[in-house]
Amino acid sequence: MDNENICSVCGKPLSRYGNRKLKDGAVCRNCIKPASEWLDDSDYERMSVADFVRHLDYRKENEEKVNSFEPDKTIEGKYTLYLSSTGKDFLFSKRKDYKKSNPDVIAFDDITEINIFEEKYLDTDDVDICFNVKLNNDQIDNIYFRVNEFPGLVRDSKEHQEAIDLAMKYLEGFENEEDMDFEQTEGE
Numbered sequence: 117m118d119n120e121n122i123c124s125v126c127g128k129p130l131s132r133y134g135n136r137k138l139k140d141g142a143v144c145r146n147c148i149k150p151a152s153e154w155l156d157d158s159d160y161e162r163m164s165v166a167d168f169v170r171h172l173d174y175r176k177e178n179e180e181k182v183n184s185f186e187p188d189k190t191i192e193g194k195y196t197l198y199l200s201s202t203g204k205d206f207l208f209s210k211r212k213d214y215k216k217s218n219p220d221v222i223a224f225d226d227i228t229e230i231n232i233f234e235e236k237y238l239d240t241d242d243v244d245i246c247f248n249v250k251l252n253n254d255q256i257d258n259i260y261f262r263v264n265e266f267p268g269l270v271r272d273s274k275e276h277q278e279a280i281d282l283a284m285k286y287l288e289g290f291e292n293e294e295d296m297d298f299e300q301t302e303g304e
C-alpha cells in the first residue's frame with residue numbers, strides 16, 4: 117500500500133470519507149476524533165504531521181485542565197459559555213456535561229478580539245448570527261460558530277433577535293470579567 121492511502125499518525129488505511137489532509141500527510145477519521153472542534157480546514161492544511169501529533173498531546177493535557185476547571189458563570193445556548201473568574205479562563209460546550217467532550221479551556225489572556233457577525237446567504241435573504249473569538253494561542257487561533265441553532269434566520273424574526281441577544285450576552289459575559297483588555301468590533 118502506498119503512503120498516500122494510510123494515516124500519517126496511526127498508519128492504518130484511510131477510509132473513503134472523513135479524512136483530513138495535512139501539509140505533509142493525511143490523518144484518518146479516528147485520529148481526528150480527539151482533536152479540537154475549533155480547527156477548520158485551513159488549520160489542518162497548515163499543520164504538519166508533527167504539528168498534529170503535538171496537537172493531540174495538547175488535547176490530552178486539556179483533559180486535566182477541564183477536570184480542574186471551575187466555572188462560576190454560565191451563559192446557556194446552543195453552545196453554553198462557561199466562564200471562570202478564579203482560573204481566568206473559559207470554554208464553550210454544546211454539552212451540559214461539558215467534561216465528556218473535553219472542550220478547550222482557554223485563558224482570558226489569549227483573547228485578542230471578539231466579533232459578532234451577521235452572515236448572509238448567497239441565494240436568499242436569510243442570515244446566521246456568528247460569534248468569533250480570536251486568540252493568540254499555540255493551538256487554536258479562532259473560535260467561530262453559528263449562534264442560532266438552525267441555519268438560516270429571517271431578518272427581524274423572533275429567532276433572529278434571540279440569536280443577537282444571545283451573542284450580546286456572550287460578549288457581556290466576557291466584558292464583565294476582570295482584566296479583560298481586548299479589541300471589540302461589531303460588523304456584518
Ligand SMILES: [Zn+2]
Nearest residue numbers: 123126144147
Ligand atoms: Zn489514524
